[in-house]
Amino acid sequence: MTQDDPLPPLRDVIERHDLRARKSLGQNFLLDLNLTAKIARQAGDLSACDVLEIGPGPGGLTRGLLSEGARKVLAIEKDARCLPALAEIADAYPNRLDVIEGDALAIDPLAHLTPPIRVASNLPYNVGTELLIRWLTPKQWPPFWDSLTLMFQREVAQRITAETGSKAYGRLAILSQWRCDARIVLHLPPEAFSPPPKVSSAVVHLKMLPEPRFPADFKTLERVVAAAFNQRRKMLRSSLKSVSPDIEDMIAAAGIKPTERAEQVSLEEFCALAREVAKA
Ligand code: SAM
Numbered sequence: 001m002t003q004d005d006p007l008p009p010l011r012d013v014i015e016r017h018d019l020r021a022r023k024s025l026g027q028n029f030l031l032d033l034n035l036t037a038k039i040a041r042q043a044g045d046l047s048a049c050d051v052l053e054i055g056p057g058p059g060g061l062t063r064g065l066l067s068e069g070a071r072k073v074l075a076i077e078k079d080a081r082c083l084p085a086l087a088e089i090a091d092a093y094p095n096r097l098d099v100i101e102g103d104a105l106a107i108d109p110l111a112h113l114t115p116p117i118r119v120a121s122n123l124p125y126n127v128g129t130e131l132l133i134r135w136l137t138p139k140q141w142p143p144f145w146d147s148l149t150l151m152f153q154r155e156v157a158q159r160i161t162a163e164t165g166s167k168a169y170g171r172l173a174i175l176s177q178w179r180c181d182a183r184i185v186l187h188l189p190p191e192a193f194s195p196p197p198k199v200s201s202a203v204v205h206l207k208m209l210p211e212p213r214f215p216a217d218f219k220t221l222e223r224v225v226a227a228a229f230n231q232r233r234k235m236l237r238s239s240l241k242s243v244s245p246d247i248e249d250m251i252a253a254a255g256i257k258p259t260e261r262a263e264q265v266s267l268e269e270f271c272a273l274a275r276e277v278a279k280a
Pocket of ligand 1: 061077078104121125
């Protein structure tokens with residue numbers, strides 16, 4: 001159930017708590033609560049979900065998630081200056097916001113969350129890709145989360161959702177699309193943030209698939225894809241020589257043309273090749 005946000009405008013909150021943005025922490029704040037509510041809605045119906053938010057800052061997206069009805073939000077913030085502003089939000093939404101101060105890369109949030117869990121964040125640019133890769137490569141699949149709704153620089157969002165044959169297609173696309181449906185759901189210009197970053201941004205929604213799209217051993221798929229894209233301009237039979245001396249036969253058995261370059265090889269074909277490599 002949605003409700004009206006009962007708190008003062010974010011500009012006032014930032015001024016009152018003297019939250020001048022710090023570049024070193026990747027701080028570009030969203031100030032428009034209509035926009036943060038719109039981003040929160042991209043995560044779907046949150047009324048029966050706990051939401052993990054990394055980097056709430058002054059709380060624009062946090063307020064969006066709560067006013068859009070999230071059962072509970074767990075927010076992890078590194079900048080202690082933001083804690084008083086977040087405490088005001090916790091008071092306005094009793095028992096629905098927990099805040100942990102610290103580095104999201106060093107904190108295991110699981111003990112504080114009850115499934116079903118969704119992740120929604122305007123990520124700090126300096127740790128965003130690392131967090132995404134961690135969420136996509138847990139020890140066990142299915143992961144702890146059902147979906148990820150994440151803001152990235154537009155170029156990173158394009159790499160996550162890239163199609164075979166496009167310039168942005170690479171390891172991140174394969175990793176993201178092997179076990180998720182991934183799509184860009186919103187584009188944001190620099191002016192949507194304060195201060196405005198140099199580049200445009202986009203929100204990506206990744207919905208977890210309980211089973212991989214195509215069968216493959218994860219470690220083998222990673223090895224093949226890493227070798228292929230490390231030399232993306234070379235033909236596969238050359239770039240994958242280090243994977244196996246019999247790679248040409250394996251490429252043929254996987255139904256891939258030996259002259260193909262990494263960019264041209266679909267996720268399904270990479271999975272078929274990983275299965276051939278794993279057989280040997
Ligand atoms: N969510 C807010 C918004 O949308 O306006 C702020 C987003 S800002 C792009 C990124 C936030 O992540 C900042 O508040 C920053 O302090 C925080 N942050 C940076 N590195 C972090 C880390 N390693 N762990 C947790 N938070 C971090």
